[in-house]
Amino acid sequence: MIITKTPFRMSFFGGGTDMKEFYEQYGGAVLSTTFDKYCYVTVRHLPRFFKYTSEFAYANIERVTDVDQIEHPLIRNLMKFKEMHEIRLSYEADLPARTGLGTSSSFAVGMLNAFYGMKGKRVDKRRLADEAIYAERVLCNEAGGIQDQIAAAFGGLNRIDMSKDGYKVTPVIISNQRKREFNDNLMLFFTGFSRFSSDIQKGTKKSMADKTKQLLEMKALVDQAEDILTDAHSDLNEFGRLLDYTWKLKRGISAGISTDSIDAIYQKAIVAGATGGKLLGAGGGGFLLFYVEQDKQPQVMNALQDLLYVPFEFENDGTQVVYFKAEDYEIPERFQTEGDSTK
Numbered sequence: 001m002i003i004t005k006t007p008f009r010m011s012f013f014g015g016g017t018d019m020k021e022f023y024e025q026y027g028g029a030v031l032s033t034t035f036d037k038y039c040y041v042t043v044r045h046l047p048r049f050f051k052y053t054s055e056f057a058y059a060n061i062e063r064v065t066d067v068d069q070i071e072h073p074l075i076r077n078l079m080k081f082k083e084m085h086e087i088r089l090s091y092e093a094d095l096p097a098r099t100g101l102g103t104s105s106s107f108a109v110g111m112l113n114a115f116y117g118m119k120g121k122r123v124d125k126r127r128l129a130d131e132a133i134y135a136e137r138v139l140c141n142e143a144g145g146i147q148d149q150i151a152a153a154f155g156g157l158n159r160i161d162m163s164k165d166g167y168k169v170t171p172v173i174i175s176n177q178r179k180r181e182f183n184d185n186l187m188l189f190f191t192g193f194s195r196f197s198s199d200i201q202k203g204t205k206k207s208m209a210d211k212t213k214q215l216l217e218m219k220a221l222v223d224q225a226e227d228i229l230t231d232a233h234s235d236l237n238e239f240g241r242l243l244d245y246t247w248k249l250k251r252g253i254s255a256g257i258s259t260d261s262i263d264a265i266y267q268k269a270i271v272a273g274a275t276g277g278k279l280l281g282a283g284g285g286g287f288l289l290f291y292v293e294q295d296k297q298p299q300v301m302n303a304l305q306d307l308l309y310v311p312f313e314f315e316n317d318g319t320q321v322v323y324f325k326a327e328d329y330e331i332p333e334r335f336q337t338e339g340d341s342t343k
Contacts, residue, residue, distance in 0.1 A: 001044040002117040003323040006110035007034035007315050008094075008101040009151035010188075010280050010289055012239075013246055014222045017215050018145030018162055020137075026212070028162040029222040030147045031172070034155045035312040039093040039103065041110040043118055045327055046088045054079075058091040074108055077139035081131075082115040089114075095310070099190070100281020102148030106319075108132035109152040113319045120326075125318055129153035155318025159226055174229050182229065182236060183314050187274075187290045187300060190308040191262060214249050221246050237275055240291030244276025259285070265304065272296070272303035 009032050017028035046054060052063035056075055067085070070076035075089065089111070097103045109132045116123050132149035136142050150160055150169060157179070159170045174182070225242050228234045247266075251258050262279060265288060269277060273296030280287045287310070292300050301309060 001042070001323070001325045001327065002114050002321060004041045004110040004113040004117070004319060005038050005322045006041070006106045006113070006152050006319040007155055007317070008037050008039070008103060008106055009034045009148060010101065010287075011147060011151075012243065012278075013225045014160075014219055015147070015250065015281075016145070017219045018147040018160070020146070022212075022215055023162040024164040026216060027219070028145075029219050030160045030162075031158075031222045031225050032147060032151050032160065033157040034151055034315050034318065036315045037094040037101070037310075037312060039091060039106045039110055040322075041107065041114045042090045042092075043111075043114040044088050045118075046086050048086070053086050055088045057089070059097070073140045074104065074135065075111070078108070078111055078115065078135055081135060081139060082112070082119075084115055084118070087118070096190075098286070100279065100286035102152060102281070105132055105136060105148035106152040108135050109149060109319050113321060117321050117324055122321075125153040125155075128319060151318075153318050156316040157314060159222065172226060172229055175232065178229070178232060178236075179314065182239070183312075184294060185236060185240070185291055186312075187292050187297060188310045188312055189265075189288045189290070189304055190310060191265060191279075191285055191288055192307070211252070214252055218246055218249055221249075237291075237293065240275030240277075242276065243278050243289075243291050244270075247276070247278035250278065262288070265307070268303045269300050272299040274300050 011030055011032040014028065014030035017023060017026075018030050019028075022028055051065070053065050054063070054067070056062040056070065056072065058072065060071075062071060064070055067076060067079045070079060078084075091107060093103060095101060095103070109128050112128050112131055112135075129150045129152075132153065133146045136149065137144065137146070146162065146167065147160055150167060151158070154169050157172045159172060161168045161170070221242055225239060228236065228239045228242070258279065262285065266277060269288070269290050274290040274292045277288055277290035280289055290300065
């Protein structure tokens with residue numbers, strides 16, 4: 001039996017530049033962090049007492065006798081990809097799915113980590129990120145970028161640079177005191193709306209050719225934001241002002257990124273004292289992140305009292321195996337393949 005714990009992420013700058021169609025031509029850059037809200041994937045071998053051979057519990061419960069019967073596309077494809085059989089898998093999370101926090105990618109990374117553990121293998125974070133990207137973008141054919149899988153695997157406050165040659169993860173080096181002040185000036189609210197990120201990304205992808213100028217500017221903002229964080233003499237409030245600017249740029253990429261309701265909530269927060277903010281993820285709903293000086297946070301809390309406030313702290317570890325107990329298990333002959341059956 002194995003349990004993995006994988007963090008969710010919040011992306012500050014550069015979202016959209018991590019899509020293959022853009023970064024292979026122009027290069028992409030993202031500034032993001034993981035934080036202390038997680039998904040947990042538990043996997044164990046299923047005893048052979050049941051009419052079904054595998055069971056999956058997430059928002060639904062599936063019991064199947066063949067991998068091809070699995071309805072959840074990510075589970076089905078990863079089961080095939082990693083040649084997993086006769087298992088019981090459960091997914092639990094601290095926050096809801098389809099809310100702009102990279103939840104599906106965290107699930108992919110956590111599931112891969114668990115599958116490797118079940119086979120008695122430990123792989124590095126880059127391999128987990130690469131295979132999660134392959135699973136979502138190729139096997140599942142879902143539109144979107146590659147930052148979520150990388151963030152979930154590596155963890156921490158990072159700059160991620162992407163090009164046709166691959167990607168590089170660079171930790172943002174700041175003092176503990178400055179990082180704490182930065183964390184304390186961020187407020188996260190759940191809007192109550194959620195949509196499939198891949199549906200919004202399809203619209204973004206279609207409009208991308210006409211929005212290259214905005215995306216290049218969004219990429220350049222990563223440099224400015226990183227400079228603000230790493231320069232101990234810079235005013236952190238400038239980070240909040242940049243968030244406001246990038247949010248306005250992002251809204252111009254696609255009509256599906258914001259809604260009238262989200263715009264109204266955002267304006268309430270600004271009037272109450274927020275320096276800036278943005279909707280996390282592809283858009284359409286989910287979580288709003290605001291940069292608010294601490295003396296103004298009570299007013300923002302009051303203005304957004306109808307929304308759920310979610311306190312959080314940055315985390316640095318990325319996906320982890322938090323529990324492992326070896327099981328004696330022999331793969332039935334019907335599942336054996338030529339070569340290494342624990343591939």
